[in-house]
Amino acid sequence: MRLYPAEFRRHYGEELERLLADVAQAGPGGRVARAAFWIRVLADVAQGAVAERAAQLAHPSRTVLIRAAGTSSVLGGAVFLAGMITPLRGPARAGVPASVVGMAAGAVGLYLALHGRSPRLERLGLALGAAGLALAFIGMAGSALGVVEPNPLAPIINTGEHAGLVFIGAGMSVWGILALRTHALGLLSFAPLPIGLLGLAGITFLSPHTFARLESSVVPLAFSAGWILLGLALLTSPPQHPQRLRRETPD
Amino acid sequence: MRLTAAQFAILLALSRGEMHGYAILQESAAHQGGLRLGPGTLYRSLKQLSDAGLIHEVGERGDLDHRRRYYRLTDDGKRAAEAEAEALKALVERAQRTGLLRPDAPSRLGFSS
Numbered sequence: 105m106r107l108y109p110a111e112f113r114r115h116y117g118e119e120l121e122r123l124l125a126d127v128a129q130a131g132p133g134g135r136v137a138r139a140a141f142w143i144r145v146l147a148d149v150a151q152g153a154v155a156e157r158a159a160q161l162a163h164p165s166r167t168v169l170i171r172a173a174g175t176s177s178v179l180g181g182a183v184f185l186a187g188m189i190t191p192l193r194g195p196a197r198a199g200v201p202a203s204v205v206g207m208a209a210g211a212v213g214l215y216l217a218l219h220g221r222s223p224r225l226e227r228l229g230l231a232l233g234a235a236g237l238a239l240a241f242i243g244m245a246g247s248a249l250g251v252v253e254p255n256p257l258a259p260i261i262n263t264g265e266h267a268g269l270v271f272i273g274a275g276m277s278v279w280g281i282l283a284l285r286t287h288a289l290g291l292l293s294f295a296p297l298p299i300g301l302l303g304l305a306g307i308t309f310l311s312p313h314t315f316a317r318l319e320s321s322v323v324p325l326a327f328s329a330g331w332i333l334l335g336l337a338l339l340t341s342p343p344q345h346p347q348r349l350r351r352e353t354p355d
Numbered sequence: 356m357r358l359t360a361a362q363f364a365i366l367l368a369l370s371r372g373e374m375h376g377y378a379i380l381q382e383s384a385a386h387q388g389g390l391r392l393g394p395g396t397l398y399r400s401l402k403q404l405s406d407a408g409l410i411h412e413v414g415e416r417g418d419l420d421h422r423r424r425y426y427r428l429t430d431d432g433k434r435a436a437e438a439e440a441e442a443l444k445a446l447v448e449r450a451q452r453t454g455l456l457r458p459d460a461p462s463r464l465g466f467s468s
Contacts, residue, residue, distance in 0.1 A: 116398045120394060148394060149394055151396075152395025153395065155399060
């Protein structure tokens with residue numbers, strides 16, 4: 105049984121063991137016939153285990169993808185946090201965009217963990233998050249274009265980035281409520297909420313003075329730490345199984 | 356989705372009603388031309404069919420020591436089994452027309468995966 109992937113074992117292991125016991129009782133008599141019978145049965149079980157492992161490698165399950173996204177989120181959040189504590193220099197500056205990619209992977213992992221639980225809330229969170237990313241992209245593209253000083257695009261850049269942060273916060277808040285309601289991430293189901301609420305705090309950009317104070321406070325550090333927490337929640341979340349998920353889904 | 360022989364055997368068994376794993380094994384051995392599913396093949400195929408939405412679990416039954424999980428055919432599963440049966444029927448008819456298969460040819464099937 106140990107040959108089977110853990111996820112398969114969790115769902116079918118007990119059942120398969122019970123079936124082997126039934127098969128053993130009903131097997132043929134006679135030592136040679138019995139030995140031949142068991143060789144065939146065990147070869148079949150071993151072949152099934154190898155095939156299941158191969159299938160898992162070729163098409164990683166949702167749980168594997170969620171775990172990978174969790175790892176990316178932890179790493180992304182940690183690098184981003186490190187970059188804020190000690191400004192990165194030289195080639196290490198590439199860590200900043202890489203950390204953003206890692207955190208975005210965390211959001212994808214959260215979407216996968218929530219998938220099938222409430223289509224309406226999932227889609228609402230996705231729409232808000234996607235709008236936030238689009239706005240943030242406009243801001244970042246503006247940053248890339250507006251290298252001249254004085255930068256005529258500065259208002260667009262700032263508005264895009266800050267509004268993007270608020271939309272991402274709104275999306276994460278919706279997903280956070282859904283995760284909490286459905287216990288999608290186990291004990292750490294609250295993990296998306298800190299990111300969501302801290303992102304929503306970005307609304308203070310409407311008052312530049314307040315936003316500047318927010319930027320220099322611990323809020324950005326807590327925001328980065330939130331992605332580490334989300335990553336840990338994804339890594340320790342209950343394993344996904346399509347059949348089990350369908351049964352939990354009210355709609 | 357094109358079905359394997361084992362998947363088709365499972366759908367065929369479940370077309371008779373809800374069954375647990377061991378009953379599916381017995382059913383396929385007794386009524387499907389001696390096709391014997393191995394336990395590993397059975398559960399791997401059950402997982403694939405379940406992931407594809409062709410069967411679904413309907414809970415566990417039995418006393419505490421002999422609790423078994425039951426499986427049922429979905430509407431999609433019924434349609435897939437019918438389509439597969441039609442395709443196999445056409446192949447058999449073709450084999451008979453070309454003389455490869457006699458109408459009374461005996462079936463010799465072992466473990467299938």
